[in-house]
Amino acid sequence: xxxxxxxxxxxxxxxxxxxxxxxxxxxxxxxxxxxxxxxxxxxxxxxxxxxxxxxxxxxxxxxxxxxxxxxxxxxxxxxx
Numbered sequence: 519x520x521x522x523x524x525x526x527x528x529x530x531x532x533x534x535x536x537x538x539x540x541x542x543x544x545x546x547x548x549x550x551x552x553x554x555x556x557x558x559x560x561x562x563x564x565x566x567x568x569x570x571x572x573x574x575x576x577x578x579x580x581x582x583x584x585x586x587x588x589x590x591x592x593x594x595x596x597x598x
Contacts, residue, residue: 521548523555533559536567 533547538559547557559565577585579585 519550523550530556530558533557534565536565536569539565539567551578 522528531547531550537543539562540548542560544559545561551557
């Protein structure tokens with residue numbers, strides 16, 4: 519990460535998504551502030567990962583006989 523910052527010259531970083539709940543990653547990102555990098559990240563209570571929800575939806579689709587081929591594409595507003 520520090521190498522990427524040095525190469526790009528960025529001064530601001532945003533951490534988001536499920537990975538932002540990782541305490542080690544949060545700590546390392548906050549360490550960057552000591553070197554003048556501005557770090558934005560949500561409160562820990564807002565850092566969720568919806569992998570379990572997606573797996574559950576997939577399971578119930580599968581047992582209902584709804585099976586897709588390799589042409590399946592993501593639909594971000596799909597009704598479950």
